[in-house]
Amino acid sequence: MERSRTAYVILGILAFEDHQSGYDIRKTVECSVGYFWGESYGQIYPTLKRLVAEGLIKPSPPSATARTKRQLYCITPAGRQCLQGWLAMPYRDDPPRDEFLLKLFFGQEAAPGVSIAHLRTFQAKNRRWLATLLDLEKLARANNSTQPGFPFWMLTLSFGLAQLRSAIDWSESALAMLAAAESSAPWQLPGAEGSSQG
Amino acid sequence: MERSRTAYVILGILAFEDHQSGYDIRKTVECSVGYFWGESYGQIYPTLKRLVAEGLIKPSPPSATARTKRQLYCITPAGRQCLQGWLAMPYRDDPPRDEFLLKLFFGQEAAPGVSIAHLRTFQAKNRRWLATLLDLEKLARANNSTQPGFPFWMLTLSFGLAQLRSAIDWSESALAMLAAAESSAPWQLPGAEGSSQG
DNA sequence: ACACACATGTAATTGGTTACATGATTTC
DNA sequence: GAAATCATGTAACCAATTACATGTGTGT
DSSP: OOOOHHHHHHHHHHHHSOSBOHHHHHHHHHTTTTTTBOOOHHHHHHHHHHHHHTTSEEEEOOOTTOOSOOOEEEEOHHHHHHHHHHHHSOOOOOOOBOHHHHHHHTGGGSOTTHHHHHHHHHHHHHHHHHHHHHHHHHHHHHHSTTSTTHHHHHHHHHHHHHHHHHHHHHHHHHHHHHHHHHHHOOOOOTTSOOOSOO | OOOOHHHHHHHHHHHHSOSBOHHHHHHHHHTTTTTTBOOOHHHHHHHHHHHHHTTSEEEEOOOTTOOSOOOEEEEOHHHHHHHHHHHHSOOOOOOOBOHHHHHHHTGGGSOTTHHHHHHHHHHHHHHHHHHHHHHHHHHHHHHSTTSTTHHHHHHHHHHHHHHHHHHHHHHHHHHHHHHHHHHHOOOOOBTBOOOOOO
């Protein structure tokens, strides 16, 4: 019963905006749930066919005004029901995987400066994300605030903002700590030449 | 050059504590980086063999006091160097994947109460994690505070604590919001019978 | 006609989990 | 010596990415 979650993402996206192509769906995913979910074409197109075969979505007839051959889809009642069923099931936690934290954890084994560099990258990425989400928020408030799903979108958005702010704050103090430690005590590395001066 | 990260996790673990078996390593992973990384046996054992073949780790001879046949390993100088090389490379961001947020995002399509239930689960899980990390922190401060890697461990730990606290705070307000919305306006679902009172 | 971006699709690969099978140690 | 747990390993499977191949529309 439990299949690839790509199917449900597609259903979810089509549920609040019908008549999208695979390409459209990918883009919609990117700029709505992109902060916490991703889908690739290699996953989307096959799934679209399967969903059609199962009657959960159907190709929508090209509208009179359409001047391209792109295949658009819309969700069927069965599709909505399927989506609803999935939503009601307990969510599953994907295995945690954060390579940044992993490298930081092993920081003692790294050459001097490595962890600081990672931290700076991390900080920059998080700031960029923060800016993106803030833009998105403004945009959403302006254009979509009457949509029925709006409160839920805002919820996930505010989660992202909170996490990012907390991550950025943490990275500040972490950087301060590492910088202080490095200048005061350029620690020995078991197998690295201790030459690079502070 | 870039291979499965399992290899580096193993190297990293052995780098600060030698003479561990595959089983040990798994356990060590779980209770050190478990908050943000996981490894399965199916991944660890084959990798151990490969690492031996490549000379990055080696089986340690059973000590005189050992009374079991478990195979222990230690890291070689080449292994340390390999680890160091990997640590110095930019970390890669794994594709984001958070099913909880996904379901919350589609909350409008869900039956009443579903999102609230997910939120409560989320909150409970986060509180449990928080307790776990706090325990871990106490333990680490008591036993390992003189270890050279300690500052880095604390860094990842404090990151986890900050993220969890922010997540819990958010979940409080999110729950409040949803509860208010549900009681004031039990919204219509497009395809659900609108019977359930309150 | 040509170039370029838009759009769709597929095949190969992979990193990883799960489930299963089995052996070794301890405990009662 | 039977049961329970510790420990090692493998085989099957799977979701998902990547790279690639190709078609389609648009602007010049």
